Amino acid sequence: MQLRESSLHKKGLRRFISDFRLYKKHWALAVLLLPTIIYFVIFKYIPISGLAMAFKDYKIGLGIWASPWVGLDNFSFAFSTATFTRAFTNTVIISFLKILTGFPAPIILALLLNEVRHMKYKRTIQTISYLPHFLSWVIVAGLFSQLLSPTTGVVNYVLKTYFGLDKPIYFLGSNDWFRGTLIVTDIWKDVGWGSILYIASIAGIDPSMYEAAVCDGANRFQRLRYITLPSLMPTITIMLILRVGNVMVAGFDQIFNLYNPAVYKTADIIDTFVYRYGIGQMKYSLSTAVGLFQNLIGFVMVVGMNFVANKINDSGIW
Amino acid sequence: MKDKANWFDVLLYLFLGLFAISIVFAFEHLLSLSFSPSYVATKGGFHLLPVDATLDNYQKVLESKYIWMGYKNTLIRTIFGTVLQLTVTSMGAYALSKRFFPHRSAWTFMIVFTMFFSGGLIPTYILIVNLGLMNSYAAMILPGLVSAFNLVIMRNYFMSLPEEIEESCMIDGAGRFRIFFQIVLPLSKPILATVALWLAVGHWNSWFDVLIYITDDKLFTLQIVLRRIIITGTQQMVDLNVSSEVMNQMQASPEGVKAAAIFVATLPILAVYPFIQKYFVKGIMIGSLKG
Numbered sequence: 001m002q003l004r005e006s007s008l009h010k011k012g013l014r015r016f017i018s019d020f021r022l023y024k025k026h027w028a029l030a031v032l033l034l035p036t037i038i039y040f041v042i043f044k045y046i047p048i049s050g051l052a053m054a055f056k057d058y059k060i061g062l063g064i065w066a067s068p069w070v071g072l073d074n075f076s077f078a079f080s081t082a083t084f085t086r087a088f089t090n091t092v093i094i095s096f097l098k099i100l101t102g103f104p105a106p107i108i109l110a111l112l113l114n115e116v117r118h119m120k121y122k123r124t125i126q127t128i129s130y131l132p133h134f135l136s137w138v139i140v141a142g143l144f145s146q147l148l149s150p151t152t153g154v155v156n157y158v159l160k161t162y163f164g165l166d167k168p169i170y171f172l173g174s175n176d177w178f179r180g181t182l183i184v185t186d187i188w189k190d191v192g193w194g195s196i197l198y199i200a201s202i203a204g205i206d207p208s209m210y211e212a213a214v215c216d217g218a219n220r221f222q223r224l225r226y227i228t229l230p231s232l233m234p235t236i237t238i239m240l241i242l243r244v245g246n247v248m249v250a251g252f253d254q255i256f257n258l259y260n261p262a263v264y265k266t267a268d269i270i271d272t273f274v275y276r277y278g279i280g281q282m283k284y285s286l287s288t289a290v291g292l293f294q295n296l297i298g299f300v301m302v303v304g305m306n307f308v309a310n311k312i313n314d315s316g317i318w
Numbered sequence: 319m320k321d322k323a324n325w326f327d328v329l330l331y332l333f334l335g336l337f338a339i340s341i342v343f344a345f346e347h348l349l350s351l352s353f354s355p356s357y358v359a360t361k362g363g364f365h366l367l368p369v370d371a372t373l374d375n376y377q378k379v380l381e382s383k384y385i386w387m388g389y390k391n392t393l394i395r396t397i398f399g400t401v402l403q404l405t406v407t408s409m410g411a412y413a414l415s416k417r418f419f420p421h422r423s424a425w426t427f428m429i430v431f432t433m434f435f436s437g438g439l440i441p442t443y444i445l446i447v448n449l450g451l452m453n454s455y456a457a458m459i460l461p462g463l464v465s466a467f468n469l470v471i472m473r474n475y476f477m478s479l480p481e482e483i484e485e486s487c488m489i490d491g492a493g494r495f496r497i498f499f500q501i502v503l504p505l506s507k508p509i510l511a512t513v514a515l516w517l518a519v520g521h522w523n524s525w526f527d528v529l530i531y532i533t534d535d536k537l538f539t540l541q542i543v544l545r546r547i548i549i550t551g552t553q554q555m556v557d558l559n560v561s562s563e564v565m566n567q568m569q570a571s572p573e574g575v576k577a578a579a580i581f582v583a584t585l586p587i588l589a590v591y592p593f594i595q596k597y598f599v600k601g602i603m604i605g606s607l608k609g
Binding site for chain 1: 333351413429443461522576587592595
C-alpha cells in the first residue's frame, strides 16, 4: 500500500501516462493478458455497473439504463419487510453459530490427529475425513435427507430403537432442529479439509522444543498446552479474522439444498432471499438492492478485519 | 518421547475412529439401500449389507436418458471449461508475473478487487440474458472463466521461476509466446496440475449456474439431474425452471432409486479420489502463501 501511494505521488501521474509507451515494447505480454482483462471487464465490471439497478425501477423492456431512477426506494421497501429482516438476522446468526463450532472443529481434529502415533491409522482417518469435501452439496444434501428422514432415516431409527425416543425428530423440517442440522452437516463435510492447514502448521514446529520439554519432564498435555497451541496461535488468529470478515457468507449451497418452506423462519438467509425474489419472482431491483446491501457489509467486514490482522501481526492478506 | 499408552489414547483412537466411521457408514448405508428393493428403505432400519440384493434401482437409474445426457454435458463442461480456464488464467498470470509489465499493480488490483466486491447474482444474471448466453455451454464456462485467486497463485509461481532461463532463451532468439508455451508452462507442471484439478472438481460439482442459466433439458448436467431426482418432493414447490417432463419422470423417486442415482453420479469422484487426494493437499499449501 505504502509503496503504491508514493509511486503515484507527484511525478506518479506523468509516469503512469508515459508508461503506456511500454505496451508497444511488451506487446506479446499484453496480448497474453488481454483475454483476462476482457473477461474481467465483461463478466465482473459490467455487473458492478449493473448495481445501478438497485436505485432504479428496472423494467425488462427498457433495460438498466433507460429504467427510471427511484433513489433509495428499493432499500427502504426491503428494510420495511419482515422477510428481509428475517433473512438478515438468520444470515448473521447462522454464520456466527458456524464460526463458534465449525471454526474450532478443524483445529481440534488437527490436535487430536497429532497425538496419534500409528501413522497408518492417522493417514487413514485423514484420507476418509477429506472425502466429503469433494462432493457437492447436492449430493451431501441428498445423503442427509435420506439419513435424517423422520420416517425411513437411519438416525431416527437408531434413536427410537436404542435410545427409546417416542416421536421421530424432524431434523430438516422443524425450526428447532434445522440450524443444529446445518452446523453438524457443515462440520461433517469440511472439518477434515479444514484441518490440513493446521496439521501442516503443527508439522512445521521445531522438534527440538518438544525434546527440551521432554527433558524438563513435561507430559503430553503440558506439551500440547505450552508448545503446540502457542505455536499455532498466529495461524489460528489469521484464520479467525478472515472467517469473521466473511460473516455475510452463511453457506448458500448447503442451505439451498437442505431447506424447505417449513423452516424459512430459521433458515432463509440473504442469498436464498435474493435467489427467490430475484430469479424466482423477477423482482430484479429489489433483490439487487438487497444483494448490494449484503455486499457492502461483507466488503467493509473483510477490509476491516484485514486491517486488524495487519495491526496484530502483519498477517493480513494484502 | 514415548509415553505409555493410557486411557487417553484409547479415547482418542475411539473418537477418531467413530468420526471416520460416521463418514464411511453414511455411504455404506446408502450403498446397501441402492442394492435393496424399495420396501427395505420404506421400512427403515440400519443396513450395512443389502437385503434381498437386487440391481433394479440401478437399472431404473441407468434407463433414464437424463442420467446419460447429464454425464455427457458434465464431461463437456468439465473438459472444455478446465482447458479454457487454465489457458486464459495462465496467460494472464504470466503477463502479470513480469515486474516490468506496464501498470502491473493497477491491473492486478483491478483483478483482485473483484474478489471482495462484485455485482452479485442479479446483475450477472441480467448480463448473461442480455448476451444471449442462456441455454448454452458458454453460460456454464464463461461467467467463471478466470478466478482471481487462481490467477494470483499462478502468478506467484511464475515469479518464483528463475529469470535466467528466459533470458538465455531470449538471447537465442525465442519470442515471448514461444518462451511461455515451450519453456514456462512445462516448468510449471505442478501448479498447472493442482489448479486443473481444482477447476475440474469445481465443474463436476457445479450446479447453481445450470439451475439459473439452463432451462433446456438437453443441457442439464449430472448435478442438476441428480438434484431433480433426490430433492424433488421437499424442494419442487420453491424450485424454478423445472421442466415438467423431467419432473414427471422423476417425481417421488423411491429411496432406493435416489441412493442408486447418488452412486452413479459420485462413482467417478470416488474412483479417482484416492489417487488425486494428495495433490489437493499439496495444492492447499501452495494456496496458503501470501499473495
